[in-house]
Amino acid sequence: MRALRIARKMSLRETQVLTGLDRGHLSRLERGLVGASDDTIRRCAHALDVPVAAITHDDR
Secondary structure: OHHHHHHOOOOHHHHHHHHOOOHHHHHHHHOOOOOOOHHHHHHHHHHHOOOHHHHHOOOO
16 A cells, blocks of 8 residues: 555655545554554545555455
């Protein structure tokens, strides 16, 4: 997720605003320190304008 965010030149702050998620939580997600619910994954995918599979690496 971090690579996608950086490729889009988005800060954690911008991602926080678009997702409504806490910036610290987003940082922990990017570092793989916490898991993400389906809702969180959908929010992040929407904010980054990518399909969910781009974040989950799920080809379904």
